[in-house]
Each structure stands twice: as structure tokens, then as C-alpha cells.
Amino acid sequence: xxxxRLKVDAPGQRADQFLAAALPQLTRSAAQKLLEEGAVTLNxxxxxxxxxxxxxxxxxxxxxDPAPVDILPQDIPLDVVYEDEDVIAxxxxxxxVVHPAAGHPDGTLVNALLYHCGNSLSGINGALxxxxxxxxxxxxxxxxxxxxxxxxxxxLAAQLQDHSLYREYEAxxxxxxxxxQGTVNAPIARHxxxxxxxxxxxxxxxxxxxxxxxxxxxxxxTHIQCQLETGRTHQIRVHMAHTGHPLLGDVVYGSKKPWPGxxxxxxxxxRLSFVHxxxxxxxxxxxPLPSWFQEVLTKLGHLV
Numbered sequence: 001x002x003x004x005r006l007k008v009d010a011p012g013q014r015a016d017q018f019l020a021a022a023l024p025q026l027t028r029s030a031a032q033k034l035l036e037e038g039a040v041t042l043n044x045x046x047x048x049x050x051x052x053x054x055x056x057x058x059x060x061x062x063x064x065d066p067a068p069v070d071i072l073p074q075d076i077p078l079d080v081v082y083e084d085e086d087v088i089a090x091x092x093x094x095x096x097v098v099h100p101a102a103g104h105p106d107g108t109l110v111n112a113l114l115y116h117c118g119n120s121l122s123g124i125n126g127a128l129x130x131x132x133x134x135x136x137x138x139x140x141x142x143x144x145x146x147x148x149x150x151x152x153x154x155x156l157a158a159q160l161q162d163h164s165l166y167r168e169y170e171a172x173x174x175x176x177x178x179x180x181q182g183t184v185n186a187p188i189a190r191h192x193x194x195x196x197x198x199x200x201x202x203x204x205x206x207x208x209x210x211x212x213x214x215x216x217x218x219x220x221x222t223h224i225q226c227q228l229e230t231g232r233t234h235q236i237r238v239h240m241a242h243t244g245h246p247l248l249g250d251v252v253y254g255s256k257k258p259w260p261g262x263x264x265x266x267x268x269x270x271r272l273s274f275v276h277x278x279x280x281x282x283x284x285x286x287x288p289l290p291s292w293f294q295e296v297l298t299k300l301g302h303l304v
Contacts, residue, residue, distance in 0.1 A: 004124070004154075007161060008057040010187070010206045015040065015051040019061065021189075021206055034061065063124070071100060071130075073115035074107065080116075081143060081285050086152040086278050088117065088131075089145045091287040094263050097138045099129045113146055121146065122153035133157060134167075134231055139264025141290050142169070143272040155277035160231060166273035169226040169236060170215070170289060172266040172296060173245040174254060177222050181213040184239040188232040197252060198234045200242045208232045210239040218300040221248060225270075237265055248296065261295065268293050 006022050013021075019031035019040065026034070031049075038046040039062045047059060079091040090109070097104040100111070113121060113131055121131030124147075131146035133156045147153035159165035187205025191197035199205075209229035216223040222245065226236050237253050240246055246254025249262035259266070273284040289297075 004061045004063065004157070006059045006061060008053040008055065008059070011053050011055045011057070013053050013204070014049065015047050015053060015059070016049040018053050018059070023061070034063075039063070071110060071114060072106060073119065074111035075115050076107065076112035078112050078116055079287075081287055082283065086148055086276070087145055087156070088113065088148065089143055089272065089285050092136060092141060092144050093290070094139050094141045094292070098135045098144065099132055109144070117148060120148050122148065122150045124150050124153045124157070134160060136269055137234065137264070137267075140267045140269065141293075142269025143285055143287055144269065145272060145274065152277040156274060159274055163229050164275065166271070167228045167231070167269065168271040169228070170268050170270045170293070171224050171226055171236060171240070172248040172300070173222050173224055173240050174248055175220065175222065175245045176217060177212075177214055177224070177243075177245060181211070184210045184212070184243060186239060186242055188235060188238055198232065198238050200238060206230075206232060208235050208239065210236055212240075216297075216302060218302075221300050223297060223302075236267060259296075261292065266293060266296055
């Protein structure tokens with residue numbers, strides 16, 4: 001398999017911590033096993049698990065071939081926004097989990113992609129996440145791209161790392177933001193006590209940058225556009241909660257009381273732009289706000 005090259009963006013971490021954070025498919029113990037087996041190198045030399053990463057480090061990781069696993073293709077309807085021999089982009093609905101995990105063994109986007117693509121998906125992200133280059137939360141809707149081969153996957157992963165893969169979201173947050181635009185630059189790590197949550201952590205977190213712009217103001221709520229410079233788990237949700245303006249309907253990082261008619265947070269991946277791995281041309285994809293999002297805006301006072 002083609003080696004993965006990972007540039008350090010949070011120096012001072014142990015190598016096993018860095019790997020587990022940079023490659024979400026790896027557990028901490030799996031990262032340690034790779035280090036013990038010499039599958040991780042720096043300047044051609046094996047890296048020890050207690051090595052502390054330094055600025056400008058680039059670790060080279062050779063992942064094992066995916067283990068055979070029984071993930072069944074399932075005929076789940078897909079809203080395909082774009083597709084060719086290398087990539088596929090879909091408009092994911094609220095409630096659809098991206099890949100199999102504990103509590104969600106099937107009925108996921110991966111099961112649907114395997115059926116639609118005829119098992120033609122990249123294997124770089126492991127047996128449980130074939131083709132998956134990036135993720136969006138179960139209760140977030142909108143654009144997500146998957147790779148059909150390893151070459152495309154590596155190219156898209158590189159664009160994620162150098163921030164050239166553009167991702168734009170729309171959301172409604174609670175309260176009125178004072179400025180018309182701003183940036184949240186606050187590192188994110190796993191929550192210290194609740195492992196299902198993320199949190200801003202200036203000592204151990206990985207770099208996380210979110211740019212936001214106000215689209216429309218309502219009484220007590222703000223419709224915003226968010227551009228991701230990085231892609232940490234729950235990034236927009238964590239960052240907006242950090243500013244004191246959690247997303248409407250986010251019972252994890254905001255009010256525990258759900259918003260009537262919302263299954264989760266009011267967040268939609270609206271636009272996605274990337275350089276095509278084969279042609280070198282930049283493609284920009286867009287999917288409109290879903291009806292449930294438009295209904296929220298109408299209830300808040302948006303005039304059609």
C-alpha cells in the first residue's frame with residue numbers, strides 16, 4: 001500500500017497520540033502496534049511510541065492491508081451530486097451514519113456506497129470505512145465525498161491536510177453574534193471526562209480554525225455561513241459553543257432541550273470544492289438547504 005505522509009500540526013505530542021488523532025480509524029493501541037512494528041518512520045528511521053513530535057516533522061506511515069470484514073452492500077437510496085470513475089459526492093440526509101461503528105453495524109453511508117459503486121472504493125481508511133475521506137455527523141446533512149480508488153483517496157487526503165479542499169456549511173446558532181464575521185482559532189481534543197464529546201483544549205488540542213459570516217439575524221438566533229480551514233471532529237459545533245453561541249438543536253454542546261422538528265443540530269454542508277485527482281481541474285459542488293432547514297428559517301422570521 002502507498003505510504004501515508006503526515007505533517008505534524010501539533011508539536012509536542014507523543015507519536016502514538018499524534019497518530020491516533022491524525023488517523024481516526026486507529027485506536028491508541030493500534031497506533032502503538034504500528035510504531036512497535038516499525039511501520040512508522042521519520043527521515044527513514046523507525047519512530048518510538050514515546051517520541052515527542054517536533055515542528056516540521058513528517059511521519060511516514062505504512063498501514064496494513066484492510067482485514068476481511070463482512071460489510072454488506074445495502075440498497076439505500078443515495079442523492080448523488082457528482083460521480084465519475086475516481087470520486088463520488090453525495091448529499092447525506094440527517095440521520096444517516098457515515099460508516100459502521102458500535103451501535104450502527106449496518107444501514108450506513110458505507111453500506112449504501114458499496115451497493116451503488118459495486119465494491120469499487122478505496123481501502124486506505126480501513127475495512128470499516130472504505131472510500132471515506134472525511135466525515136460529517138449523523139445529524140448533519142449535506143455534501144460528503146468518497147474515493148473510488150487509493151490514488152484518488154491520497155490526493156484528496158493531501159488536500160484536506162493542506163486546507164485546499166474547501167468545505168462550507170450553513171448553520172443557525174443561538175444568540176446574536178456581535179460582529180458580522182469572525183474566526184475561531186482554538187485547538188480541539190477529546191473531552192477529558194466524556195469520551196463521546198470534543199472540547200477546546202489549548203494544551204493538548206490539535207489546531208482547529210473556523211471562519212464564520214453572518215447571513216441573517218433573527219430575534220435571539222443567527223443564520224451563519226462557516227468555512228472550515230481544518231476538519232476536527234464536531235469542529236463547528238465545538239467552536240460555536242466555545243463562543244457562547246451553540247448551534248440550534250445541539251443537545252450535546254448546547255441546550256439539552258431539543259428544538260421542535262429538529263433531529264439534531266441545525267447544520268448543513270452546503271458547498272465543497274476540490275482539485276480533481278485525475279484531471280487537475282477544480283470542481284465546486286453545491287447542494288441547497290434541505291426543507292427542514294428552510295422551515296427553521298421561516299419559523300425564525302425569514303421572508304421567502
